[in-house]
Amino acid sequence: MKEKERKILINETNTSPYKEIRCPCGCESVFIPKRRDQVYKNSKHANFAYNNGKRKQVSKNQRVAESQLRKNDKIMEKYHLFFHNKLAVAFSLNLAADGFDQSFFIGNHFEEGLLYKKTYNYLFREYEKDGRKLTQIIKQKTKVYVKR
Ligand SMILES: [Zn+2]
Numbered sequence: 001m002k003e004k005e006r007k008i009l010i011n012e013t014n015t016s017p018y019k020e021i022r023c024p025c026g027c028e029s030v031f032i033p034k035r036r037d038q039v040y041k042n043s044k045h046a047n048f049a050y051n052n053g054k055r056k057q058v059s060k061n062q063r064v065a066e067s068q069l070r071k072n073d074k075i076m077e078k079y080h081l082f083f084h085n086k087l088a089v090a091f092s093l094n095l096a097a098d099g100f101d102q103s104f105f106i107g108n109h110f111e112e113g114l115l116y117k118k119t120y121n122y123l124f125r126e127y128e129k130d131g132r133k134l135t136q137i138i139k140q141k142t143k144v145y146v147k148r
Contacts, residue, residue: 025049068104069119075100076122076137085139092126092133102126102135111138 040046105117116123
């Protein structure tokens with residue numbers, strides 16, 4: 001049946017005081033609501049939209065966060081190697097220029113009395129010296145393995 005024909009049919013058989021609407025779950029179906037506040041075709045469609053809409057949003061945010069954490073790890077690895085796997089200290093400005101974002105970390109960690117921020121494989125701590133911001137980088141003893 002063509003969309004136009006279907007619409008006519010729906011309108012002719014419409015005894016509901018409400019106009020036909022499109023279900024926003026993504027199923028593309030058009031229906032006539034039974035109640036003024038009805039948004040989805042039925043509860044199945046409502047649940048689908050709720051679960052998928054939310055899940056999609058969460059996974060998108062998660063992907064962004066994970067990607068930045070991996071980027072942070074890669075940048076720290078670079079500095080860590082440059083400092084021959086000893087204690088690495090970098091200018092925060094240089095790290096930022098590489099794409100490092102201090103606001104992405106997965107937890108806090110105390111190491112020798114100092115508070116570090118934790119990523120997957122590294123710990124970092126920003127501090128100030130002579131008016132310049134520096135970031136200290138150390139490798140975690142216990143790695144957090146993640147799927148890449
Ligand atoms: Zn639907």
